[in-house]
Amino acid sequence: EVQLLESGGGLVQPGGSLKLSCAASGFTFSINAMGWVRQAPGKGLEWVSGISDSGTITFYADSVKGRFTISRDNSRNTLYLEMSSLRADDTAVYYCAKEWKDISGTTVGFDYWGQGTLVTVSS
Amino acid sequence: QSALTQPASVSGSPGQSITISCTGTSSDIGSYNLVSWYQQHPGKSPKFIIYEGSKRPSGVSNHFSGSKSGNTASLTISGLQAEDEADYYCCSYAGRRHWLFGGGTKLTVL
Numbered sequence: 001e002v003q004l005l006e007s008g009g010g011l012v013q014p015g016g017s018l019k020l021s022c023a024a025s026g027f028t029f030s031i032n033a034m035g036w037v038r039q040a041p042g043k044g045l046e047w048v049s050g051i052s053d054s055g056t057i058t059f060y061a062d063s064v065k066g067r068f069t070i071s072r073d074n075s076r077n078t079l080y081l082e083m084s085s086l087r088a089d090d091t092a093v094y095y096c097a098k099e100w101k102d103i104s105g106t107t108v109g110f111d112y113w114g115q116g117t118l119v120t121v122s123s
Numbered sequence: 124q125s126a127l128t129q130p131a132s133v134s135g136s137p138g139q140s141i142t143i144s145c146t147g148t149s150s151d152i153g154s155y156n157l158v159s160w161y162q163q164h165p166g167k168s169p170k171f172i173i174y175e176g177s178k179r180p181s182g183v184s185n186h187f188s189g190s191k192s193g194n195t196a197s198l199t200i201s202g203l204q205a206e207d208e209a210d211y212y213c214c215s216y217a218g219r220r221h222w223l224f225g226g227g228t229k230l231t232v233l
Binding site: 015035037043044045046047049050057061084095100102106108109110111112114115116 | 126157159161168169170171174175178180189212214216219220221223224226227
């Protein structure tokens with residue numbers, strides 16, 4: 001059974017930093033691209049960042065570029081999101097999600113999601 | 124890039140069919156056949172229910188169906204059931220390995 005378990009959320013002051021983790025199990029983590037998607041309280045989903053299976057290629061939404069860093073440790077089956085210069089509008093539940101590829105190798109969506117971890121940016 | 128546009132809410136009675144639209148631009152939905160849909164019950168994580176506009180992942184009920192025309196994608200739920208009451212989100216590839224979600228649609232089963 002595929003499981004994604006996020007941790008590391010909490011209350012942080014504006015301008016502060018936080019590092020989220022996502023422990024993966026039930027599938028071969030090292031051959032799957034992964035991503036982070038967030039959801040502000042009462043709002044919709046927003047794609048935040050993605051990373052290739054090897055970890056060598058990363059992508060960021062314009063809203064977090066330069067402030068967030070995605071990484072992974074395939075030996076530990078763990079995905080990370082390091083967040084700095086946090087702002088109030090970064091307050092959200094952060095989900096890690098597994099990218100699902102079709103037979104041509106094209107990502108077509110996110111087939112498994114974790115339960116999310118809440119990040120609150122407030123003084 | 125702005126979020127994809129979805130109606131804030133739709134409703135229907137049990138057994139009826141409803142359609143949720145998702146409007147993008149020629150840079151996202153109109154350029155790629157990579158629209159996916161997600162169902163999210165309150166307090167739960169999103170569930171993957173449609174990909175490539177109209178395909179269902181294994182295990183997803185066939186009363187969910189999807190389509191795309193131009194810059195607009197649609198999700199149809201036929202034979203509405205009480206358990207279909209949830210929020211629904213569309214998502215489209217937007218180039219440069221970026222993804223756009225819609226604002227979400229709250230489905231109420233009357």
